Amino acid sequence: MNLENFLIVSAIIFSIGLYGALSKRNAITILMSIELMFNAVNIAAVAFSRYVVPAKSAMWMIGDDIENSVQFILTGHIFSMFIITVAAAEVALGLAIIIAIYRNIQTVSVTNMSDLKK
Amino acid sequence: MIFDGNESTLAIDIAFWSISASTIVGAIAVVQLKDLFRAALFLIVSLLGVAGMFILLRAEFLAAIQVLVYIGAISILIIFAIMMTRDMDQGSPFNILKFPAALISILFCSICIVVFLSTDWNLMEIALLDKTLDSTLIDGMSNVFTNTIPYIARLLIGNFIITFEIIGVLLLAVIVGALALVRE
Numbered sequence: 001m002n003l004e005n006f007l008i009v010s011a012i013i014f015s016i017g018l019y020g021a022l023s024k025r026n027a028i029t030i031l032m033s034i035e036l037m038f039n040a041v042n043i044a045a046v047a048f049s050r051y052v053v054p055a056k057s058a059m060w061m062i063g064d065d066i067e068n069s070v071q072f073i074l075t076g077h078i079f080s081m082f083i084i085t086v087a088a089a090e091v092a093l094g095l096a097i098i099i100a101i102y103r104n105i106q107t108v109s110v111t112n113m114s115d116l117k118k
Numbered sequence: 119m120i121f122d123g124n125e126s127t128l129a130i131d132i133a134f135w136s137i138s139a140s141t142i143v144g145a146i147a148v149v150q151l152k153d154l155f156r157a158a159l160f161l162i163v164s165l166l167g168v169a170g171m172f173i174l175l176r177a178e179f180l181a182a183i184q185v186l187v188y189i190g191a192i193s194i195l196i197i198f199a200i201m202m203t204r205d206m207d208q209g210s211p212f213n214i215l216k217f218p219a220a221l222i223s224i225l226f227c228s229i230c231i232v233v234f235l236s237t238d239w240n241l242m243e244i245a246l247l248d249k250t251l252d253s254t255l256i257d258g259m260s261n262v263f264t265n266t267i268p269y270i271a272r273l274l275i276g277n278f279i280i281t282f283e284i285i286g287v288l289l290l291a292v293i294v295g296a297l298a299l300v301r302e
Contacts, residue, residue, distance in 0.1 A: 001134045003241060006175070007234040009138045013145050013164075015227035020149035020261065022219035026210040028200055032161050036145050039168045042180075050175045050263070053245045070258035071269040077177055078273050084180075084187050085285050089292040091192050095199040096299040102203040108237060111213060 006047035014040035027098045027108045031091060038087045042080040049076025134174055141167030151211035154200050162193045176263050179270060 013036055020033030102108055105115070144164030151157045165188045172181035248254065262269050274282055 001131055001174070003239055004234055005138075006135065006166070006171070007129055008231055009141065009171070011227050011230035011234065012142055014230075015140070015223040016145040016149055016226055018226060019219050019223035022209055022222065023212050023216045024149070025213045026154065028196060029148075029157060029210040030195060032148055032196060035161065035188075036148060036164065039165065039188075042184075043168060043175075046175045046177045048211060050197065051239070051242055053240050053242050054119070069124060070255065070262055071273050072277075073259055074266060074273055075270050077180055077266065077270055078278055080177075080180060080275075081183060081270075082281060082285060084183060086288070088187055088192055089288055092197060092292055092296050093299075095195055096296040098199060100299045108203045109211075 003051040006051075010044040010047070012039045012053060013037075013043070025109045025111055027110050027113075028095075028099075030110065031094050031098075035091065036085060038058055038083055042083055045076040045080045045083070047076075049073060130174065133170070137167050137174070139168040140164075141171065154210050155197070157210065158193060158197050158200055161196070162189055165189055165193065176264065179267050 017033045017036030021030050021037065023038060024030050024033065058082055063067060105112065107113075141164050144162075144167060144187065145158045147160035148157045148164060151160065169181040169184040169189075172178070172184060242259075
């Protein structure tokens with residue numbers, strides 16, 4: 001179990017989500033696939049933050065004051081917290097839009113949502 | 119010691135492989151199942167697997183957030199939306215781009231795996247073996263990973279304060295927007 005294992009699992013989940021988002025007709029399934037992609041990115045961010053050294057390339061951040069700046073190796077955690085928040089916001093708004101569209105045209109199929117085109 | 123690589127015991131390996139298998143199977147089921155409701159339930163399985171993976175990566179706080187936000191809120195919201203939009207008889211069909219999409223996804227996955235395996239990562243274990251890191255730095259980092267929550271709090275309220283505030287404004291905008299959209 002090392003960094004590559006987590007990255008490969010993350011890539012597989014991201015590709016499954018990409019496949020679902022590209023090939024599905026139901027808008028709710030597309031939202032679920034996008035959630036899968038967000039989760040894959042979260043796994044990768046946290047794995048990088050756990051396994052990769054903030055070595056010479058990032059020493060400008062660590063600096064002399066080790067006590068106060070060693071916390072920067074947790075930047076991946078912060079990033080995935082923000083990703084989770086934005087994903088929650090996105091799902092709430094997306095489902096609201098889907099329900100509003102369903103009220104008007106009685107379908108959630110994205111191939112039929114082409115009223116703006118006509 | 120956290121970083122010297124001796125935490126890769128058999129039990130942790132078994133945990134990792136079973137968690138990743140359940141996560142991937144759940145993800146495939148989300149995409150492949152005809153029944154939308156069952157797909158949403160398998161999404162919960164997959165999200166639980168991701169939470170377990172966070173625990174394996176010593177991000178217990180993120181695992182708790184994952185369970186609370188994703189499983190407690192987002193999946194319930196998705197299930198409610200599935201029940202409110204009664205398109206269940208259709209299920210979730212594929213569109214005409216099914217095979218090109220599968221091709222693109224497999225291509226993307228294999229490119230990613232090749233890149234991940236061939237990159238020379240700057241790993242913690244290698245740096246420990248080469249003694250390139252300061253010993254106080256190593257002690258500080260293993261302190262951070264024994265209990266991440268105070269350090270996350272310091273980062274969030276200290277260095278990332280502007281992003282934190284903007285996220286608050288974003289959530290307010292989402293509340294207002296969702297209410298405006300769903301109102302009759």
